[in-house]
Amino acid sequence: MRTGGEQRVSEHTIRINAADMPTVDETAASSEPGDLNDQLLAADFWTDEMVAAAGIPIVDSPLVTCGGGIGSFVLFDYLRIAGVPASHIKSLSVLDRPWQTYEYLTQVSQVPRGERLRSDSGSTPGNPWGFPSYAVREAFADKSIDPLWNVFSEPLIRDYYTPRAGMAFEDMQREADRTDYWSTQVKGQVRMTRRRVGGGYFTILTPPPGTSATKRVAYRSTYVHLALGYPGLRFLPDLQEYRQKYGDYQRVVNAYEPHEQVYTELNARPGVVVIRGGGIVASRVLQRLIDDREQHGAQTQILHLFRTYVTGNHGPSVFMRRKGGDGWAYQGFNWPKGTWGGQLKEKMERLEGKDRSDLLDIMGGTNTPIRKLWTRQLADGRKGGWYRTYVGTVQDVYPGQEGTVVTKIASENGSVLEIPANFVIDCTGLEADIREHRVFADLLDHGGAGRNPKGRLDVERTFELRGTRSEPGRMYASGSATLGGYYAGVDSFLGLQYAALRIADDLAAQGFASRIGVGRSVSQWFKWMRNQKI
Amino acid sequence: MTPTLLGRIQTRIFLLLVVGIPIVIVLTPFLLYDWPFFLDRSDIIGDAYQVTFFALFLVMFLGVVLWEPLYHFLQQFRWEKDWPMMFGFFTGINESILAWFILQWLGPDDVSIGVPAISFFFLFWAIWIPVFLAANGPLRVVFIRWRFRGGRIL
Numbered sequence: 001m002r003t004g005g006e007q008r009v010s011e012h013t014i015r016i017n018a019a020d021m022p023t024v025d026e027t028a029a030s031s032e033p034g035d036l037n038d039q040l041l042a043a044d045f046w047t048d049e050m051v052a053a054a055g056i057p058i059v060d061s062p063l064v065t066c067g068g069g070i071g072s073f074v075l076f077d078y079l080r081i082a083g084v085p086a087s088h089i090k091s092l093s094v095l096d097r098p099w100q101t102y103e104y105l106t107q108v109s110q111v112p113r114g115e116r117l118r119s120d121s122g123s124t125p126g127n128p129w130g131f132p133s134y135a136v137r138e139a140f141a142d143k144s145i146d147p148l149w150n151v152f153s154e155p156l157i158r159d160y161y162t163p164r165a166g167m168a169f170e171d172m173q174r175e176a177d178r179t180d181y182w183s184t185q186v187k188g189q190v191r192m193t194r195r196r197v198g199g200g201y202f203t204i205l206t207p208p209p210g211t212s213a214t215k216r217v218a219y220r221s222t223y224v225h226l227a228l229g230y231p232g233l234r235f236l237p238d239l240q241e242y243r244q245k246y247g248d249y250q251r252v253v254n255a256y257e258p259h260e261q262v263y264t265e266l267n268a269r270p271g272v273v274v275i276r277g278g279g280i281v282a283s284r285v286l287q288r289l290i291d292d293r294e295q296h297g298a299q300t301q302i303l304h305l306f307r308t309y310v311t312g313n314h315g316p317s318v319f320m321r322r323k324g325g326d327g328w329a330y331q332g333f334n335w336p337k338g339t340w341g342g343q344l345k346e347k348m349e350r351l352e353g354k355d356r357s358d359l360l361d362i363m364g365g366t367n368t369p370i371r372k373l374w375t376r377q378l379a380d381g382r383k384g385g386w387y388r389t390y391v392g393t394v395q396d397v398y399p400g401q402e403g404t405v406v407t408k409i410a411s412e413n414g415s416v417l418e419i420p421a422n423f424v425i426d427c428t429g430l431e432a433d434i435r436e437h438r439v440f441a442d443l444l445d446h447g448g449a450g451r452n453p454k455g456r457l458d459v460e461r462t463f464e465l466r467g468t469r470s471e472p473g474r475m476y477a478s479g480s481a482t483l484g485g486y487y488a489g490v491d492s493f494l495g496l497q498y499a500a501l502r503i504a505d506d507l508a509a510q511g512f513a514s515r516i517g518v519g520r521s522v523s524q525w526f527k528w529m530r531n532q533k534i
Numbered sequence: 535m536t537p538t539l540l541g542r543i544q545t546r547i548f549l550l551l552v553v554g555i556p557i558v559i560v561l562t563p564f565l566l567y568d569w570p571f572f573l574d575r576s577d578i579i580g581d582a583y584q585v586t587f588f589a590l591f592l593v594m595f596l597g598v599v600l601w602e603p604l605y606h607f608l609q610q611f612r613w614e615k616d617w618p619m620m621f622g623f624f625t626g627i628n629e630s631i632l633a634w635f636i637l638q639w640l641g642p643d644d645v646s647i648g649v650p651a652i653s654f655f656f657l658f659w660a661i662w663i664p665v666f667l668a669a670n671g672p673l674r675v676v677f678i679r680w681r682f683r684g685g686r687i688l
Binding site: 343 | 678
């Protein structure tokens with residue numbers, strides 16, 4: 001994966017960059033006009049004069065959303081429903097489409113457009129109401145009752161209904177066309193946001209080289225929204241060490257980077273693959289490997305390494321007991337359903353500090369949905385002897401004979417095992433520290449932002465970033481960077497919708513938007529149904 | 535759905551009032567014995583409405599004081615703290631049966647008509663199904679925050 005100078009990240013971090021935008025080498029001495037100077041870099045608050053003196057042009061926009069991914073798009077959508085004109089919003093982004101990074105990540109982690117995601121029927125990023133849900137739309141499109149029976153009988157008879165990835169992308173495309181999202185997009189890399197003397201914020205954008213007369217452009221806005229996605233994904237340190245030490249990027253791969261060569265080679269000749277991790281991505285990769293066995297005659301031997309092996313149902317009390325077995329912790333979505341809008345959500349909103357952090361640990365952690373196909377495939381594998389599990393901690397990874405990679409693990413009983421394999425796939429999906437993202441790092445150093453009990457950005461229940469207020473302006477954040485706050489499911493379609501609704505309500509209270517009451521909600525919904533432009 | 539206890543109670547009251555009352559008003563005349571000649575039975579239509587409205591508010595009352603607290607308790611044993619759609623539908627069975635017996639026992643006794651079981655269960659499901667459908671979609675359109683608030687409307 002390409003790394004750009006603009007994004008300085010530690011060696012253990014993989015940059016997620018689905019955009020084709022060339023990145024600017026930050027370290028090169030700047031000879032271009034309109035660049036940041038030492039005075040600006042050092043000051044927590046900027047005046048209009050300071051920015052002008054640096055030769056940076058100023059563009060006014062009442063609200064700026066940084067990131068331009070699904071988080072930005074969903075907020076834009078709710079604000080449009082709340083009566084805000086598209087011209088009052090600018091979306092600063094390196095992306096061409098809001099779902100670009102998401103589509104990239106799902107695709108490499110074995111969910112192409114035709115495969116199903118891990119979100120529920122009512123999590124509809126292209127429809128603020130969640131109605132008609134994806135199951136209803138699929139039933140109409142396919143003239144089939146099956147999706148309706150699925151949502152009716154889940155999770156008791158059927159597995160949870162989940163939409164095909166392509167449905168979500170088409171849904172967003174339609175809504176972006178309808179609400180004139182495209183007119184708000186401004187291409188470039190967001191460098192930082194600083195508070196402005198006199199209220200509001202300056203957001204510094206680095207446009208693609210050659211598209212602007214100056215190196216930087218400053219967006220002056222009353223409100224700022226940050227939806228920058230993952231600061232990065234981390235490799236397991238022992239695997240990263242192996243890659244750097246031996247220069248081998250083919251046999252040790254991360255599930256979130258392109259690794260099609262692994263499947264190609266395993267289809268061509270029998271091989272052994274080690275899977276690390278016990279979450280949804282591990283499930284997906286296992287499905288791909290076993291599908292290849294079943295459909296393409298691959299003879300792959302799968303060795304699955306768990307750090308924590310879940311033997312059965314687990315939890316602190318009879319009222320908090322999660323299903324589990326065969327190594328996995330099972331739940332339909334990445335959090336229990338009640339965290340998005342039920343009693344667990346209310347409970348989270350009441351908790352502070354360590355209590356909140358502890359509840360998140362109980363409800364979250366590594367888990368995967370229990371799906372009949374996966375259960376059957378793994379049972380076949382255990383029976384056939386080509387799927388085996390190991391439990392322990394990795395002590396070392398080193399090259400073995402005939403182009404293999406050896407994983408040395410210490411099991412709990414103290415015995416040491418050396419497992420040679422042709423490939424190791426890291427499916428752990430560890431997220432990098434927020435400081436790995438330049439904009440977040442700058443906010444921690446200069447913007448007044450702080451960390452929550454999980455070390456990420458500390459937000460209010462309204463998703464306002466604590467400590468960053470610049471009256472009358474306010475700054476908000478949504479998405480993965482806010483995990484550890486009062487809402488668990490921030491890194492999900494429905495969580496982004498919830499955050500957007502809270503932010504839209506808070507902005508309505510400031511007079512920036514209208515509150516979405518019954519009348520507005522219903523009339524806007526009819527417009528959505530008729531696909532009427534707004 | 536992922537209801538809270540307060541959300542369950544508010545949603546039940548709201549839907550039985552908004553969806554239930556119009557259905558009771560429209561369907562009650564059709565429930566009289568000698569349908570389709572109900573128009574001739576204007577003498578007992580008042581009594582019929584007395585019974586059907588009593589039944590509607592009985593279902594609402596039993597839901598608030600008995601069923602919803604019980605469902606909420608049972609929900610505590612569910613890891614997801616959700617209430618699957620099937621539960622929301624099939625709890626109509628236990629609710630209708632209990633309401634039927636209580637109606638026999640406590641129903642308005644100054645009315646001139648009896649209540650045939652078929653009429654009661656027909657009316658019950660004629661309300662239960664639209665309420666179930668409304669709770670699983672359209673209500674989100676009317677109240678955009680409803681699905682995030684465990685079913686609370688206020």
